[in-house]
Amino acid sequence: MRIGIDVGGTNTDAVLMDGERVVAAVKRSTTRDVTGGIVAALEGLRDQLLHDRPGAGSPRAAGGTDTATLSDVNAVMIGTTHFINALVEADRLAPTAAVRLGLPATSALPPFVDWPDALVEAVSGRGYLCHGGHEFDGRLISELDPDELRRTADDIRARGIRSVAVSSVFSPVNIEFEERAAEILAAELPGVPISLSHEIGRIGLLERENATIVNAALRELATGIVDGLAGAMAGLGITAPLYLSQNDGTLMDLEFARRYPVATFASGPTNSMRGAAALSGIGTCAVVDIGGTTSDIGILSGGFPREATTEVTVAGIRTNFRMPDVLSIGLGGGSRIHPDHGVGPDSVGYRLPEQALVFGGSTLTATDIAVAAGRAEIGDPSLVAHLDRSMVQAVLKRIADEVAEAVERMRTSPEPLPVVAVGGGSILLPDELPGCGTLHRPGNHSVANAIGAAIAQIGGEVDRIYTVAPGRRETVLDEARQEAVDRAIAGGAQPGSVRIVEFDEIPVPYLPGDATRIRVKAVGDLAIKELSTKGTGHA
Known part of the structure; x- marks a missing residue:
């Protein structure tokens, strides 16, 4: 059995599911701190189970769960608004430095250039321009300067900044400089979380950098929220693994959530669309989710939400x-x-x-x-x-x-x-x-x-530039597909359930060696049985 929870602007909903059957469902008012509403919803599930137990009220439908308790749960999935609320309210954000690798280019538009003033102030935003970066065809803009990065680290430390976002020009084409910069900064700033743009955003420097800064500003909060949710589960006697919903309809474990809290943004509409597909049996449709505050309209294709292609x-x-x-x-x-x-x-x-x-x-x-x-x-x-x-x-x-x-x-x-x-x-x-x-x-x-949220699956994704030599196209495509499948399985998916749900092959002009961007997404069912014995999982 598993519990699914989704936090909306008005209500926090929770369901207990046995396979595809809903055993119990409750709605509770969302609280300002979000966690309070989640705890109230879980308590509602517990009370409903106690009330419906034979001899204590209405009989439970047949199916082997008439003596179920929250301690019988194998996994808990939560779609939360904690992090996007913090950004919208400009509250609980860590002081953040944006380190951009691109000099002598990009200096005309420094980090935070298009941010609202209130949010720049909320994150104590400080931008640093350093040498490095690549052109769109892979050529160097300039070499990385380790001493320059160490001087930058000194200033970050002196200003009391507690999180760092690193962005390099065209890092989705070549991730080398971001990884090297992260190593240098981590050595100089022990304990300070570092977010890398190639792991978060796509082509488009300012937008990718912005997403990375947002993620970095939320890292500190993420640790507290994740620990708080885990403590709330334990306080209710739930020892099952806890997962958070991502905005692509898949799950992430607690460690992933600590590193990439920005991945929870818009998980609510995604959960609604996935739930609509499961309940209606219609995999390709328009979904209208009307909550207490807004109506969210999205398109499902093959049971998964259509992704935005623009900023x-x-x-x-x-x-x-x-x-x-x-x-x-x-x-x-x-x-x-x-x-x-x-x-x-x-x-x-x-x-x-x-x-x-x-x-x-x-x-x-x-x-x-x-x-x-x-x-x-x-x-x-x-x-x-x-x-x-x-x-x-x-x-x-x-x-x-x-x-x-x-x-x-x-x-x-x-x-x-x-x-x-x-x-x-x-x-x-x-x-x-x-x-x-x-x-x-x-x-x-x-x-x-x-x-x-309860039926969300484990995903594995590959999105990078490959060099496709003559006669090796099918081999490269198969390798990318297999890597996505392997990532899903490593994340806790049942091997036999993993399938490819998205595949894009886009030739990249101007890059040498028949460069092609290949994006593959694989998903599979959460391996509940394994979790009940191993007690852990990754996403």
């Missing part, structure tokens, strides 16, 4: 690391309803149980509209019985039209595309979505995000 802006910072292609609109169950029948984008968020009319509050929300229309049984329906019927229908039409427009914006072909609605706020949508046909709303749709 992604997070908290006002342009980045280019791996992210799902998601369109978010300010529409959810907690959205405020305005006099002109407008919905959101402002929301009462996690204060919905206090402020919505159906709970005795004074704010008219989308949830109140759903209850008034008879689409949901939440709170006290008599408190919204006075709402004008024409106004209720006008608001529901506005919601349906906005969601249908968002789905249309995400389409990339004229072919029919099924639409699956999940999330607690999906009750706001009609059975027929304008221009999209029948809406699929599967069972357990309200906790699809937690189910997506």
Whole structure:
């Protein structure tokens, strides 16, 4: 059995799953510190299991789990907003240095040049320009200068900076200088975490550098959060391995999370989309996840989210690391309803149980509209019985039209595309979505995000430049595929379950030796049986 948890802006959802069957599911309000909501959700699962145990209430459905407890869990998967919240709020970020290798080039646009001032201040941002880097065709810009890096380390130490991001021009083509710089800086700054851009971002210096700085600023927080989550699990008697969801629908273990907290960004929408695929049985579709604050619309292809191919802006910072292609609109169950029948984008968020009319509050929300229309049984329906019927229908039409427009914006072909609605706020949508046909709303749709976390798989990815000699193309491609499979298995995937889900082969012009960028992604099921005996895993 496994537990899946997903933290949203309004609710924290948790499910206990036995294989593909949902044994228990709960929703709890998200807390400001996030961890409190996670603990409350786990306690809700525990209480539900105790209540449903034979002799203590309603009987548990047959299937061998009628005496289950949280101590029987084999693995816990969490999709958390801890890290993106810290960035958005400009809070709990470590003082960070950005070391760029590229002189005499790139000096016109130094590190942090396009950052919001508040975030530069929050990370005590300090940029350093050093020699090094490569051209797009692999030629040197300049040689690395070890003494220059040691002087840089001296200044970093003197300023009390606690995390370092290293970026070299075109490091995805040649990683040599970043690795050498990391060795020198680590020797001079023992204990200071160092993030390397070629491990995080893609081609595009400023965006890749920005993503690396963000990751570095979160490293210190990651250690505290991961340790805190592990302690919370232990406090509830859960000794199973803990994993965090990544933004590509796969899992990472705690050590990986400490090194790459930025990989958790947008894991929530990813979990929802993966959960939608599992619940509906539709692997290629548009997914609409309506939560308490926003609606996230994404496209599934083969059961995995379509990735964004352009830069992604997070908290006002342009980045280019791996992210799902998601369109978010300010529409959810907690959205405020305005006099002109407008919905959101402002929301009462996690204060919905206090402020919505159906709970005795004074704010008219989308949830109140759903209850008034008879689409949901939440709170006290008599408190919204006075709402004008024409106004209720006008608001529901506005919601349906906005969601249908968002789905249309995400389409990339004229072919029919099924639409699956999940999330607690999906009750706001009609059975027929304008221009999209029948809406699929599967069972357990309200906790699809937690189910997506629970069923997440282990991934292995290869993304680098290969030299493809004449007559060796197939051999090189096979080697790349096998390496991705091996990485997934080493990460804890069941060997027989691993499959290739993405493959790209892109010739790189101007580079010598028939250079080709090959990107392969393999995924496989988490090896639960092995975990129960080994007690560890990697992602």
